[in-house]
Amino acid sequence: MLKAMLGEAWLAMGANRLRTALTMLGMVIGVGAVVIMMAIGQGAQFAVQQTISTMGANLFIVLSGSFTTSGVRSGSAGGPTLTVGDSEAVAELDGVINVAPTHQGTRQLVYGSQNWSCTVVGTTPEYLDARAWSIVQGAAFSDSDVRSATRVALIGKTVAENLFAGDDPVGKTMRIQQNPFVVIGVLGAKGQSLDGRDQDDTVIVPLTTAQRKVFGTPFLGSVRMIMVQAESAENMAKVEASVEALLRQRHRLREDTPNDFFMRNLSAAAESQAETTRTMSILLGAIASISLLVGGIGIMNIMLVSVTERTREIGIRMAIGARQRDILSQFLLEAVMISFAGCLLGLLLGIGIALGINAFTGMVIVISGSAALVAFAVAATVGIFFGWYPARKAARLDPIEALRYQ
Amino acid sequence: MSQPASEAVIRVVGLGKSYATAAGLFPALKGVDLAIRPGEYLAIMGPSGSGKSTFMNLLGCLDTPTIGEYFLAGENVAHLDPDALAILRNRTLGFVFQGFNLLPRMSLQDNVALPLVYAGLDKETRRARARAMLAKVGLERYAESLPNRISGGQQQRVAIARALVNEPRLILADEPTGNLDSHTSEEIMALFDQLNGEGITIVIVTHENDIAAHARRQVRFLDGQIQSDHLSGAVAA
Numbered sequence: 001m002l003k004a005m006l007g008e009a010w011l012a013m014g015a016n017r018l019r020t021a022l023t024m025l026g027m028v029i030g031v032g033a034v035v036i037m038m039a040i041g042q043g044a045q046f047a048v049q050q051t052i053s054t055m056g057a058n059l060f061i062v063l064s065g066s067f068t069t070s071g072v073r074s075g076s077a078g079g080p081t082l083t084v085g086d087s088e089a090v091a092e093l094d095g096v097i098n099v100a101p102t103h104q105g106t107r108q109l110v111y112g113s114q115n116w117s118c119t120v121v122g123t124t125p126e127y128l129d130a131r132a133w134s135i136v137q138g139a140a141f142s143d144s145d146v147r148s149a150t151r152v153a154l155i156g157k158t159v160a161e162n163l164f165a166g167d168d169p170v171g172k173t174m175r176i177q178q179n180p181f182v183v184i185g186v187l188g189a190k191g192q193s194l195d196g197r198d199q200d201d202t203v204i205v206p207l208t209t210a211q212r213k214v215f216g217t218p219f220l221g222s223v224r225m226i227m228v229q230a231e232s233a234e235n236m237a238k239v240e241a242s243v244e245a246l247l248r249q250r251h252r253l254r255e256d257t258p259n260d261f262f263m264r265n266l267s268a269a270a271e272s273q274a275e276t277t278r279t280m281s282i283l284l285g286a287i288a289s290i291s292l293l294v295g296g297i298g299i300m301n302i303m304l305v306s307v308t309e310r311t312r313e314i315g316i317r318m319a320i321g322a323r324q325r326d327i328l329s330q331f332l333l334e335a336v337m338i339s340f341a342g343c344l345l346g347l348l349l350g351i352g353i354a355l356g357i358n359a360f361t362g363m364v365i366v367i368s369g370s371a372a373l374v375a376f377a378v379a380a381t382v383g384i385f386f387g388w389y390p391a392r393k394a395a396r397l398d399p400i401e402a403l404r405y406q
Numbered sequence: 407m408s409q410p411a412s413e414a415v416i417r418v419v420g421l422g423k424s425y426a427t428a429a430g431l432f433p434a435l436k437g438v439d440l441a442i443r444p445g446e447y448l449a450i451m452g453p454s455g456s457g458k459s460t461f462m463n464l465l466g467c468l469d470t471p472t473i474g475e476y477f478l479a480g481e482n483v484a485h486l487d488p489d490a491l492a493i494l495r496n497r498t499l500g501f502v503f504q505g506f507n508l509l510p511r512m513s514l515q516d517n518v519a520l521p522l523v524y525a526g527l528d529k530e531t532r533r534a535r536a537r538a539m540l541a542k543v544g545l546e547r548y549a550e551s552l553p554n555r556i557s558g559g560q561q562q563r564v565a566i567a568r569a570l571v572n573e574p575r576l577i578l579a580d581e582p583t584g585n586l587d588s589h590t591s592e593e594i595m596a597l598f599d600q601l602n603g604e605g606i607t608i609v610i611v612t613h614e615n616d617i618a619a620h621a622r623r624q625v626r627f628l629d630g631q632i633q634s635d636h637l638s639g640a641v642a643a
Contacts, residue, residue: 004523011511316507319468320568321496321524323489399468403503 009334012306013341020338023302026295027342027382028349031375033288035350035367038374040357041281042366048274054190054199055266056131058230060240062090062247064223065261081260084207086250087226093246095231095239100127101223103210109163109203111174116163118156118201120176122210123227128154130229138170138185141206149208153181156200157189179213181205240265289378295342296382303335303390314394315402328395335387336380343379347372414477415575415607416442416465421474421484423460434460436630437474442576442609447602449618450611452627459580461627462611466499466578467491479575496524500569502579506561508553514540514564515549521572539567543597559590566597576607583617595620 013020064082087101102123109116121127124146128135141152153174160169169183181203190199205214207223230239240263251260307314314327322330351367358365423435435457442448452458463469464476467483470491476484479498483491495501508517519536527535540546543563545556553561562582569577579598583591599620602608610621618624626634 004529015511312507313509316509317520317524318492319466319495319501319503319507320521321492321572323492323524325489326492326524400463403468403507 005330005333006337008330009337012310012334013337019302023298023338024342024345026291026298027339027379028295028346030288030290030292030295031343031346031379032350032353033291034285034378035347035371035375036354036357037281037284037288038371039350039354039365039367040363041277041285042368042371043358043364044277044281045274046366047364048277051191051193052271052274053132055193056133056229058233058236059130060228060230060236060263060265060268062086062226062228062243063262063264064225065259081251082223082226082247084221084223086247087223089246089250090226090228090243093239093242095235095242096228097231098126098130098227098229100124100130100227101207101225102127102227103207103215103224105215107176107203107214109159109174109176111163111172114163114165116159118159118203120210120214121202121204122207122214123204124207127204127227130227133190134188135185136188137168138183140185146206146208149206149212151179151181151209151213152184152206154185154187154204155183156187156202158198158201159203160186176203176205177214181209236265292378292382296339296386299335299338299383300386300390302338303331303387304393306334307331307390307394310394311397311402311405314397315399315405318397318399319403324395327397328391331391331394332384332387335391336383339379339383339387340376343375347375350375413443414441415444415446415479416440416609417477418464419475419477421461421464421471421476423457423464423469424472434630435464435471438630438632440625440632440635442607444575444607445602445605446607446609446623447598447621448609448623448625449621450609450625450627451613451615451618452633453613456627457630458611458627460630462578462580462609465609466501467494492524496521497572498575500572500574500577502562502565502569502577502582504581504584506553506558506565506585508561508564508568510553513550513552514545514556517553517564518568518571521568525572535571536567539571540564542570543567557590558586559593562586562590562594563597566594566601570601570606576609577601579608579610581612582610583612583614591617 062082082101084101087099090096091099100123102121104119104121106117107120109118125140125142127133128140135154138154140154141150145152153176155163155169163169163174164172169186172183173180174183175181187200187202187204193199228239228243230236244259244263247261248259253260317327354365354367357363418438418440421435421438421440422433424431424433426432438457438461450458450462460469464471467478467486468491470486471484474484475482478494483494486494501507508514509520512520515533515536518539519532522532522535537546537549540549543566545560545563545567548556548560553564556564566577566582569579577598582598583594586594595617598608598610608621610617612618622638624634624636625632626636
């Protein structure tokens with residue numbers, strides 16, 4: 001029965017090919033647009049997620065904060081309010097897996113006749129773990145290097161390319177602020193950070209060495225920043241709260257005194273960017289779905305015309321025994337088939353254009369099965385929703401009137 | 407209603423139908439009584455407006471009466487819902503129309519098999535029975551053709567094959583020769599004669615005397631009532 005009806009719906013669609021094709025066009029454009037929007041939206045989200053994963057997961061930083069002296073307020077990281085002791089205490093907290101006190105700034109590097117300016121990060125070995133940063137050549141420095149403030153350095157890929165230009169940097173000596181540092185390792189490539197900076201344009205040295213030889217510091221043991229990695233995304237908030245409580249206690253802040261440090265959630269920043277992209281693609285998808293609605297109205301229009309044109313056929317079918325539900329399902333099936341065919345073409349068109357965008361602009365696109373599934377669900381819904389009224393109209397025709405119709 | 411209905415294929419009692427018009431309720435049919443026995447060959451005649459079309463629509467279960475009872479194969483069908491009537495049309499009745507009413511996009515075989523689709527039969531059975539019916543009306547060689555490839559007379563033969571395919575209790579033919587020339591009309595009537603000879607009950611609506619003459623009983627309508635009921639030329643009622 002269903003097979004016979006499918007065949008008939010196919011015949012009916014084929015009887016007026018141009019009209020069927022034009023009716024489908026609305027669906028084709030609508031579904032195509034939705035697919036493209038979803039591909040771009042999910043692509044952007046994917047790109048952001050990749051950036052987050054190079055930054056390190058579940059990270060937040062504590063910056064030594066502003067303090068007020070005689071009414072003059074310093075900015076963030078304005079004063080040395082955090083100490084190595086704070087960092088060690090934070091490391092003891094539950095849910096914290098890595099803590100890295102860091103101090104960073106931009107300095108000039110010199111090697112032979114070359115020189116290069118880049119970010120110098122003074123930190124502990126945990127920093128590499130927190131940021132999931134690998135060493136591709138040589139080895140990382142150790143806690144004992146931090147304790148004894150040895151002059152060793154790990155360099156990023158960009159630094160290796162620009163300062164050493166082809167030489168094997170491991171074992172070479174370069175100078176930072178006139179102090180000789182031995183390069184003991186080359187860091188793996190990470191690419192751009194969220195704000196577009198080149199993360200590979202970095203030199204990492206032991207914290208103590210950085211404080212004494214590179215940046216200088218008002219008093220030893222103070223740090224500008226502590227990077228904290230929580231165990232999981234779920235307990236980020238809990239860890240943040242306990243870090244804040246701990247630091248307030250250690251800094252002996254009274255309840256009405258504001259924090260003398262700042263906390264920044266790096267993952268949250270990245271996620272808010274992902275959220276923006278998501279919102280954008282939902283918005284664009286919503287606009288695209290309006291064309292689906294218009295396509296659906298087109299289907300309804302043509303089905304109404306078709307019911308009128310085929311009134312006599314409906315009368316004949318009723319006379320030889322078609323029940324109302326037979327007529328209803330025949331016309332509904334036809335609407336759904338037009339809708340599905342339009343959806344399939346729209347899907348192909350959308351994927352084609354999305355791939356084209358990727359090929360010509362290099363924009364990241366993600367074509368997911370869920371997008372196709374959504375498109376098909378929408379097509380079925382549109383077909384049934386807009387096919388229902390014409391089909392019901394056909395099913396409720398009076399057989400005598402319908403047979404008399406010329 | 408007290409008398410047994412088993413004898414008659416069709417028995418109508420006090421059948422009436424009124425239509426609402428701008429001028430008020432118009433009675434198209436005013437209390438008709440008629441019984442048709444199995445194997446009868448009956449012509450319904452009358453001028454236009456006599457109520458014969460209304461009567462035909464009621465007999466064909468295309469419409470329901472305003473008043474009265476209609477027993478089809480012993481079952482009272484006067485007040486059934488549209489779907490129940492559709493099943494009756496499918497299983498119990500076969501229609502032949504003046505305008506042939508074949509579906510133009512379907513092959514003749516599919517046209518003939520269409521009632522079997524609504525009867526829910528499988529594809530092989532449908533095919534076999536449609537083929538057999540086309541063979542019966544002598545058009546098996548056109549099974550795969552579309553209706554517009556054959557003549558009007560041939561189309562009417564296909565329509566008769568379609569009416570017969572689900573083995574109905576009776577055939578209702580509404581002006582079956584109205585669109586045909588006299589020679590072809592004779593051929594179609596010869597086919598009806600042959601079918602009646604095989605025991606099939608046939609009711610033909612016509613306004614032509616020579617067509618009605620093929621039937622063995624002529625019922626004449628006038629002003630919504632039966633004016634006369636002749637059996638083989640003799641007055642029956």
